[in-house]
Amino acid sequence: MTGGGDPVVRRDRFSGGPARSFLSSMDGDGRIFEADLAVDRAHVVMLAEQDVIGDEAAAAILGALADVEAAGFDALPPSEDVHEAIETAVVEAVGRDGGKLHTARSRNDEVAACIRYRLRADLLDAIEVVVALRSALADVAAAEAETVMPGFTHLQPAQPTTVAHWALSYAGTLARDTGRLCDAYGRTNESPLGAAAFAGTTFGVDRERTAALLGFDGVVANAADAAASRDFLLEAVSALASVAVTCSGLAADVVFFANRGFVEVSDDYASTSSIMPQKKNPDTMELVRATAGDAVGAQQALATTLQGLPRAYNRDLQRATGHAWTAVDGVTSAVEVAAGVVATAG
Known part of the structure; x- marks a missing residue:
């Protein structure tokens, strides 16, 4: 199922190497920090409404996102990009349930x-x-x-x-x-x-709902x-x-x-x-x-x-x-x- 990979495994496997700084977009990602938080919130609300994730997990993720916003972009952990950094901060705050933020989503459609x-x-x-x-x-x-x-x-x-x-x-x-x-x-x-990456996802997402939540x-x-x-x-x-x-x-x-x-x-x-x-x-x-x-x-x-x-x-x-x-x-x-x-x- 697209978008269902374990974020902890993904981060650990690809967290080192001499090209990390070259691949990173963090220097310019402050511009889309608030946008990413809005996109994350809409996605989580939709996932909960579609029963893809539970209400308890959704509430925990949304609370963590509020804390991330309050702390600001500069408080994000080192990462390849703002999307991964926010996800890392959410996982650190709420545990493995935080990885459900990325369910049915790729960084491709997210960015x-x-x-x-x-x-x-x-x-x-x-x-x-x-x-x-x-x-x-x-x-x-x-x-x-x-x-x-x-x-x-x-x-x-x-x-x-x-x-x-x-x-x-x-x-x-x-x-x-x-x-x-x-x-x-x-x-x-x-x-x-x-x-998702480019071919959609098998999760039962509601694309029109996230579009409406974000004002598209x-x-x-x-x-x-x-x-x-x-x-x-x-x-x-x-x-x-x-x-x-x-x-x-x-x-x-x-x-x-x-x-x-x-x-x-x-x-x-x-x-x-x-x-x-x-x-x-x-x-x-x-x-x-x-x-x-x-x-x-x-x-x-x-x-x-x-x-x-x-x-x-x-x-x-x-x-x-x-x-x-x-x-x-x-x-x-x-x-x-x-x-x-x-x-x-x-």
């Missing part, structure tokens, strides 16, 4: 669920800041509807336009970027739990697809890269406009020079502009890691996930700064 659970929250944060930037641009357009400015082609003055027209051109692109992020969220928000919209129907696919990561990072490219153009315009004296960036978003204090540099927007390189690089790195993988779980995927975190963190921060610059510029 996929944790990534989706965390990424969907990050995507909502990204959507929120993009909407805030769109709002800031709309406010500028409303305030500057009749403010004339030169329009440029090839950075040469070409035709008269208005500040509102310029601002709403970016708001329109960002609206489509928002749609792309929402699409990525929808395809991320599906549960892979119950897929539904399940990934095919078990191999659920455990092995990371196209949702690629879609999310691609959407984030599109946002970053949009914002790089906005940032380039603001830097250029500041050079021409058309706009003054607020002191909160500018700096000066250590040797030329008369200067006011719009350098936050230079960093916003550069974020596109980081995001597109993450997109390329992720696609390169995923290409050519056989249809099964492969350890390469452990290296893939970090590119998504790099993109979502960098782009969200950059968009938040861009919104602040637009809202406060004079």
Whole structure:
């Protein structure tokens, strides 16, 4: 029966060797610590409801998980990854019954669920800041509807336009970027739990129940697809890269406009020079502009890691996930700064 192995034997057999640190993902797993606890709780509740494990064992495991959460990620025992570390802590707390936490489950569907659970929250944060930037641009357009400015082609003055027209051109692109992020969220928000290693489990699990407990919209129907696919990561990072490219153009315009004296960036978003204090540099927007390189690089790195993988779980995927975190963190921060610059510029 898939997912029914003895966790104590498994840990003892594969706990040493010179490659342990190379295989470990613990340095980056703090990001999905809370997600793993949520996934564990939903799985245990479902197992108890399905009479796969007893209520007493389920209660003991849930109590141990509460203690693990209270102690925090840094208190976890040394392990190959956060999933194994939490399981080890539960077994140490409640004995061999703690191993029932892993019944009918593989780390393959577990980690996929944790990534989706965390990424969907990050995507909502990204959507929120993009909407805030769109709002800031709309406010500028409303305030500057009749403010004339030169329009440029090839950075040469070409035709008269208005500040509102310029601002709403970016708001329109960002609206489509928002749609792309929402699409990525929808395809991320599906549960892979119950897929086990890649072919499901003979235990009588209820996949829809764990999906509902975790707030997923539904399940990934095919078990191999659920455990092995990371196209949702690629879609999310691609959407984030599109946002970053949009914002790089906005940032380039603001830097250029500041050079021409058309706009003054607020002191909160500018700096000066250590040797030329008369200067006011719009350098936050230079960093916003550069974020596109980081995001597109993450997109390329992720696609390169995923290409050519056989249809099964492969350890390469452990290296893939970090590119998504790099993109979502960098782009969200950059968009938040861009919104602040637009809202406060004079």
